[in-house]
Amino acid sequence: MRGITEKFVDTGEVTLHYAVGPDNGPPLVLIPGQSMCWESYLRVLPALMREFQVYAPDIRGHGLSGRTPGDYNYRSIGRDMTFFLREVVKRPAVISGNSSGGVIALWCAADLPELVLGVVPEDPPLFSSEWPRLRDGCWAYGFFKLVVAGLDGPNGRDMGHIFRNFEVPTAQGARIIRIPGWLAWLLSWLIDRYEKEHPGAPIDIGWLPMQLRVLIKSFSTFDPDFTRAFIDGSACASIDHAAVLKKIRCPMLLLHADWFIHPEHGLLGAMTDDDVRRTRELVPHADYRRIRSGHSIHIEKPRQFIEELVGFKKALNPG
Numbered sequence: 001m002r003g004i005t006e007k008f009v010d011t012g013e014v015t016l017h018y019a020v021g022p023d024n025g026p027p028l029v030l031i032p033g034q035s036m037c038w039e040s041y042l043r044v045l046p047a048l049m050r051e052f053q054v055y056a057p058d059i060r061g062h063g064l065s066g067r068t069p070g071d072y073n074y075r076s077i078g079r080d081m082t083f084f085l086r087e088v089v090k091r092p093a094v095i096s097g098n099s100s101g102g103v104i105a106l107w108c109a110a111d112l113p114e115l116v117l118g119v120v121p122e123d124p125p126l127f128s129s130e131w132p133r134l135r136d137g138c139w140a141y142g143f144f145k146l147v148v149a150g151l152d153g154p155n156g157r158d159m160g161h162i163f164r165n166f167e168v169p170t171a172q173g174a175r176i177i178r179i180p181g182w183l184a185w186l187l188s189w190l191i192d193r194y195e196k197e198h199p200g201a202p203i204d205i206g207w208l209p210m211q212l213r214v215l216i217k218s219f220s221t222f223d224p225d226f227t228r229a230f231i232d233g234s235a236c237a238s239i240d241h242a243a244v245l246k247k248i249r250c251p252m253l254l255l256h257a258d259w260f261i262h263p264e265h266g267l268l269g270a271m272t273d274d275d276v277r278r279t280r281e282l283v284p285h286a287d288y289r290r291i292r293s294g295h296s297i298h299i300e301k302p303r304q305f306i307e308e309l310v311g312f313k314k315a316l317n318p319g
Helices: 073-088 102-112 133-137 139-151 159-165 181-197 212-222 224-231 241-246 275-280 302-316
Strands: 004-010 016-022 026-029 053-057 093-098 117-120 167-170 176-178 251-255 260-262 266-267 289-291
Touching: 004 073, 016 093, 026 073, 026 102, 073 102, 093 302, 102 117, 102 241, 133 139, 133 266, 139 159, 139 212, 139 224, 139 302, 159 181, 159 212, 159 266, 176 275, 181 212, 181 241, 241 275, 251 275, 251 302
Parallel strands: 026 053, 026 093, 093 117, 117 251, 251 289
Antiparallel strands: 004 016, 016 053, 167 176, 260 266
């Protein structure tokens, strides 16, 4: 993308890959959700780069950053973010993250207050991703198992397995959304052909729709051990959401997407209204926006995501 430079930095523990834009304002650090690389923000970067100096890192185990099998948790990611903010960004930043990236952003606001101007968690799974609630009451847990099966099954990586077996219930509960068989077959064939023609390279099928292209590329570079740490609960045990929220003193804007409870599959979405209420009790100064969108607001409602971040910046510097 024009204006973006991709770089690497060695923290002494892992090599992190990140994208950075020109210095057009205060730093904005964008943290992708689980399994996604920095390019998930492509739709919003051009507008945000006019207002901020944007940094978008690949979290360890994601994209072109290094892998650390057996060491994926919020403590280790916190060490990465501490180094990144101090040694790469080098000045207080606005931090926004989607999904688990939102929890990471909140950890930074709580534990690195001198480096955080404000925090904008984008549909973070607060409380819902704590153990054992994640295992017992969330549709995402089954999806995590599907991702691991597709990326590291008995026969190695088979991303087609994810597309062939993906199912998500609708809010009404009467219909299950599946990827049509012909489309799942086509995607499997395209992925297999790309891997044969570009062995070992990230899978980047340029003519696919942007969202699907980035999803496939992200999966092709993602370490499934990261998701295993959520399946076995080890990643969840490394953070106490309430304790993190109690420590936050900087300005905060919580973006909350659609959700519903399915009688069989549990929570579809990141946070219930009760989770939001609890969050706002723990961070009473936080602002809140309910946005009619799926989980990745910056992908599904890019214009609104941009407006919220630019408005947050103006509130930080009203002059």
